[in-house]
Amino acid sequence: xxxxxxxxxxxxxxxxxxxxxxxxxxxxxxxxxxxxxxxxxxxxxxxxxxxxxxxxxxxxxxxxxxxxxxxxxxxxxxxxxxxxxxxxxxxxxxxxxxxxxxxxxxxxxxxxxxxxxxxxxxxxxxxxxxxxxxxxxxxxxxxxxxxxxxxxxx
Amino acid sequence: xxxxxxxxxxxxxxxxxxxxxxxxxxxxxxxxxxxxxxxxxxxxxxxxxxxxxxxxxxxxxxxxxxxxxxxxxxxxxxxxxxxxxxxxxxxxxxxxxxxxxxxxxxxxxxxxxxxxxxxxxxxxxxxxxxxxxxxxxxxxxxxxxxxxxxxxxx
DNA sequence: TATTGTTATACTCTATAACTATA
DNA sequence: TATAGTTATAGAGTATAACAATA
Numbered sequence: 001x002x003x004x005x006x007x008x009x010x011x012x013x014x015x016x017x018x019x020x021x022x023x024x025x026x027x028x029x030x031x032x033x034x035x036x037x038x039x040x041x042x043x044x045x046x047x048x049x050x051x052x053x054x055x056x057x058x059x060x061x062x063x064x065x066x067x068x069x070x071x072x073x074x075x076x077x078x079x080x081x082x083x084x085x086x087x088x089x090x091x092x093x094x095x096x097x098x099x100x101x102x103x104x105x106x107x108x109x110x111x112x113x114x115x116x117x118x119x120x121x122x123x124x125x126x127x128x129x130x131x132x133x134x135x136x137x138x139x140x141x142x143x144x145x146x147x148x149x150x151x152x153x154x
Numbered sequence: 155x156x157x158x159x160x161x162x163x164x165x166x167x168x169x170x171x172x173x174x175x176x177x178x179x180x181x182x183x184x185x186x187x188x189x190x191x192x193x194x195x196x197x198x199x200x201x202x203x204x205x206x207x208x209x210x211x212x213x214x215x216x217x218x219x220x221x222x223x224x225x226x227x228x229x230x231x232x233x234x235x236x237x238x239x240x241x242x243x244x245x246x247x248x249x250x251x252x253x254x255x256x257x258x259x260x261x262x263x264x265x266x267x268x269x270x271x272x273x274x275x276x277x278x279x280x281x282x283x284x285x286x287x288x289x290x291x292x293x294x295x296x297x298x299x300x301x302x303x304x305x306x307x308x
Numbered sequence: 309t310a311t312t313g314t315t316a317t318a319c320t321c322t323a324t325a326a327c328t329a330t331a
Numbered sequence: 332t333a334t335a336g337t338t339a340t341a342g343a344g345t346a347t348a349a350c351a352a353t354a
Binding site for chain 4: 311314316317326328329331
């Protein structure tokens with residue numbers, strides 16, 4: 001027979017499982033809804049690559065492929081498309097002309113900014129309809145959620 | 155010039171925008187992480203269709219296409235794959251033999267259950283590492299988050 | 309000879325258009 | 332003639348393999 005857990009441990013275990021299920025469902029749904037608000041004209045992989053270049057600054061195609069967890073030929077295509085739309089620039093590295101550096105353009109930054117603005121706006125609108133007490137509860141929990149996603153250190 | 159908002163309204167507005175940005179980032183990241191924990195061997199569209207059939211019960215291919223927001227031929231293919239793996243069953247309707255009813259099999263239910271179990275497990279493990287006070291704050295905010303996603307009525 | 313990135317090719321997923329079976 | 336679903340075909344997106352340029 002399995003060892004018997006203490007009542008407190010059992011209660012916490014049950015609570016964690018229930019919270020996990022609820023949080024998983026909500027996070028998944030919210031992310032799906034937000035994705036529908038973006039409407040950038042870019043595919044998910046294109047948008048993701050653009051955001052990565054913005055966050056990490058100018059980087060080689062190989063580094064971008066690794067960050068995005070895609071194969072090098074895929075990155076070549078994605079960057080070609082982004083470049084043709086003027087969202088990123090590509091330049092051969094000065095010291096090693098095999099490597100190509102990709103960097104975001106101001107058009108690219110503006111597109112990302114606009115996409116985030118739309119998602120934030122949608123969400124902020126909904127937040128504004130909450131009771132002040134509900135907003136306060138959510139605000140109190142935000143840093144906990146950020147710890148779970150690794151945005152914030154415990 | 156724009157009308158001047160009251161200090162309280164301005165403060166709330168700013169707070170909503172900041173909360174929206176933080177919540178958006180966390181929800182998006184958490185959903186992405188959870189997706190990686192699933193590993194069902196099914197594509198996203200296959201998994202989504204299977205879950206829809208589970209939630210709504212036996213339904214026609216047309217109804218499934220509408221729910222999934224995909225074209226009828228896509229649903230035909232998805233259901234063919236799910237059927238070949240024994241995850242759903244297909245049966246001609248008794249009264250109108252043009253329509254095909256799709257229903258989930260016990261294998262299909264088990265696959266979904268297992269997928270959710272894995273995601274929940276990953277999340278519950280992380281929840282268990284939080285301080286009790288942090289868990290409590292998250293628990294207090296869960297129903298607010300559920301209101302935002304429409305899971306729960308205000 | 310090793311490395312960076314590209315081109316060639318194939319597979320999956322999804323769409324539109326044309327078709328079949330039933331009503 | 333209208334409807335439910337399927338087959339035919341095409342267009343993205345991504346992968347592996349073969350290749351070109353540079354180190």
